[in-house]
Amino acid sequence: MFVKAEGLKHRFPGTDTLFQGLSFQVDAGQTLAICGPSGCGKSTLLSILAGWEKPVEGRVERVDVDRVGWVFQNPYGVAQRTSLDHVVFPLLAKGETREEAEPEAMRALELFDLAHAASRPFRDLSGGEAQRLMLARAVCSRPDMLLVDEPTAQLDTRTAHGVNHVLGNLAGQGMIVIVATHDQDTRQACQKVVDLSDYAPAGLPADEEETEHEV
Numbered sequence: 001m002f003v004k005a006e007g008l009k010h011r012f013p014g015t016d017t018l019f020q021g022l023s024f025q026v027d028a029g030q031t032l033a034i035c036g037p038s039g040c041g042k043s044t045l046l047s048i049l050a051g052w053e054k055p056v057e058g059r060v061e062r063v064d065v066d067r068v069g070w071v072f073q074n075p076y077g078v079a080q081r082t083s084l085d086h087v088v089f090p091l092l093a094k095g096e097t098r099e100e101a102e103p104e105a106m107r108a109l110e111l112f113d114l115a116h117a118a119s120r121p122f123r124d125l126s127g128g129e130a131q132r133l134m135l136a137r138a139v140c141s142r143p144d145m146l147l148v149d150e151p152t153a154q155l156d157t158r159t160a161h162g163v164n165h166v167l168g169n170l171a172g173q174g175m176i177v178i179v180a181t182h183d184q185d186t187r188q189a190c191q192k193v194v195d196l197s198d199y200a201p202a203g204l205p206a207d208e209e210e211t212e213h214e215v
């Protein structure tokens with residue numbers, strides 16, 4: 001299983017080219033951080049990788065990637081439903097009974113340090129808790145490829161550190177994890193890094209070279 005980008009170039013009608021000549025591959029069990037300044041096209045690249053947006057040039061090949069999970073920048077949920085309800089739902093949708101689903105859902109909540117909020121309604125969660133709930137729910141939907149947009153934007157440093165650690169380890173479960181981020185710690189937690197500044201047509205100076213981190 002892998003996702004491969006070949007010669008991607010994109011711009012929206014009436015905007016400058018965001019990136020060009022972008023090629024990379026992410027295999028099962030790998031994490032990729034997509035970095036670069038605000039507005040450089042990180043979220044757009046996630047949409048292209050998911051197949052929602054068509055690049056103006058180049059192609060994306062997804063091999064054996066059947067289920068794509070998304071965690072958006074803004075958490076969304078059902079106000080009166082509990083955290084546990086939100087995480088159990090994708091398991092029920094797969095045909096599990098509530099009894100079968102709850103232990104796995106609780107493990108996902110624990111993974112993101114949310115066990116204490118399992119019975120709390122979504123409307124009472126803090127912004128950071130709601131963001132982590134979205135990650136826990138995405139994990140329970142067992143995607144082949146998980147796309148995450150700015151997972152630590154609403155978190156304090158300590159909580160962000162914990163989430164980065166979990167994100168870094170998620171790929172160990174065999175999925176492809178791709179994270180758009182400004183956070184240096186998130187970047188460090190990923191095995192591969194694509195810095196979109198390196199692919200901007202104006203040749204914006206990249207502050208760091210593309211690197212690969214061993215886990």
Ligand SMILES: Nc1ncnc2c1ncn2[C@@H]1O[C@H](COP(=O)(O)OP(=O)(O)OP(=O)(O)O)[C@@H](O)[C@H]1O
Binds near residue numbers: 037043
């Ligand atoms: N559907 C669209 N039509 C026109 N322009 C768009 C569209 N979607 C995004 N853009 C523009 O493309 C650029 C890249 O947006 P994108 O959200 O991908 O950047 P980003 O790197 O994720 O930014 P941030 O870090 O601030 O979230 C922005 O200038 C944005 O306004």
